[in-house]
Amino acid sequence: MxxxxxxxxxxxxxxxxxxxxxxxxxxxxxxxxxxxxFGGNKWRKLKYNVLDAKSKSFTGIETVGGAFSNHIAATAAACFKQGLKCKIWVRGFESYRSNPTLQWAENKGAEVHFIRPELYRAFLHEKASFPNTGNWYFIPEGGSNEFAxxxxxxxxxxxxxxxxxxxxxxxxxxxxxxxxxxxxxxxxxxxxxxxxxxxxxxxxxxxxxxxxxxxxxxxxxxxxxxxxxxxxxxxxxxxxxxxxxxxxxxxxxxxxxxxxxxxxxxxxxxxxxxxxxxxxxxxxxxxxxxxxxx
Ligand SMILES: Cc1ncc(COP(=O)(O)O)c(C=O)c1O
Structure with missing residues (x-):
């Protein structure tokens, strides 16, 4: 439910x-x-982001972070709980997919993609310029924004x-x-x-x-x-x-x-x-x- x-x-x-x-x-x-x-500061940071995404009828949230990021794990769990899709961009390589944090995110239904470290900064920059695309609501690295x-x-x-x-x-x-x-x-x-x-x-x-x-x-x-x-x-x-x-x-x-x-x-x-x-x-x-x- x-x-x-x-x-x-x-x-x-x-x-x-x-x-x-x-x-x-x-x-x-x-x-x-x-x-x-998704307790602790993740609860606090995600709350108004998720409510905003839902009120604007986005179907999913996408976010970005390191392979062991608490923010990634929490976002996947919160989306699962709220009936939103979740897309995660991880700094690193395909070989990281089996780590426990990313496995957890996938088990919560998140799509996990990898960005090579040398391309990561440019990716963040692009996302900051064009955050919400299509049905995806974007939350920055570390969940850090005004809603957080x-x-x-x-x-x-x-x-x-x-x-x-x-x-x-x-x-x-x-x-x-x-x-x-x-x-x-x-x-x-x-x-x-x-x-x-x-x-x-x-x-x-x-x-x-x-x-x-x-x-x-x-x-x-x-x-x-x-x-x-x-x-x-x-x-x-x-x-x-x-x-x-x-x-x-x-x-x-x-x-x-x-x-x-x-x-x-x-x-x-x-x-x-x-x-x-x-x-x-x-x-x-x-x-x-x-x-x-x-
Ligand atoms: C468990 C935990 N506590 C504290 C922090 C620090 O939070 P902030 O990024 O808002 O400084 C983080 C980072 O996200 C975290 O995962």
Missing amino acids: ITDVWQLKPEKSEVVPLFSKYGCNFSILREDLLHSD LKGCEEILHENTADFDALFCGVGTGTTLSGIIRTAQTHQVVYGLPIMKKFDDQKRFIEQHTLGSKIEWKLLDDYSPLRFGKLEPEQLEFIRSFKNETSILLDPFYTSLAAFAMLDMARKGCFKPNSNILLIHTGGLQGWNGFSVSI
Whole structure:
């Protein structure tokens, strides 16, 4: 049955206390629980895009991304659920087709096509110039557009208002921008880019939060040494976080944010008794790319 999942749920994620440590109190916002297949920031980013596509009677959504992209997996699942066709353009080669993320997308009925890396930029450029062609509604890489921002503005709510600091992973900067747009003036928003160079992301956030009075920072001390790779210390951290809280973090984004949050607290970066919120943005399908037990 096709259900308009976004119309059915009130969509306020629960704030769950985690622990008190290093003189601070930590909680987590369970965005990951919004949906089993496309929860977290994917739920937020896709919501108004899918509703727009449906209201304009597009029969399908097409999007683009890397072979293990959470956005690709989520878009395929959301289209399946909403009765839309899905076409996915993957940066890479036919040989990637058997990877778990793309297999998942195909099992949800998505068409998967490949674009050689040297042609990828030109393809993105063309799509940006002519986004919606025929019956296909186009969502850019990382699901990053104005509708996604609008959705990410709905992450925070009245139960997140009293926290002093908010922590969230950063890929394109869309999710963090939505959070900054709706944070309270007494809150500091910390973004954890998962890549070493993030000038584009910083610019994106600046451009999309113009006029905001919120203090925000992208932290550069914690980015993984190798983009897209899981360092052994990070894996160990994720395991111990799960042992302590029973909550599984994703391999890249929220785990990095959680690590940074606790490291900063340990180093005394926050006032005593600060209330700190970690935003769990989902992405658990990312574990499919690793053969490790957690
Ligand atoms: C699980 C997860 N969390 C956070 C992010 C970062 O989101 P954004 O691209 O909006 O910065 C991503 C990237 O898409 C993601 O997959």
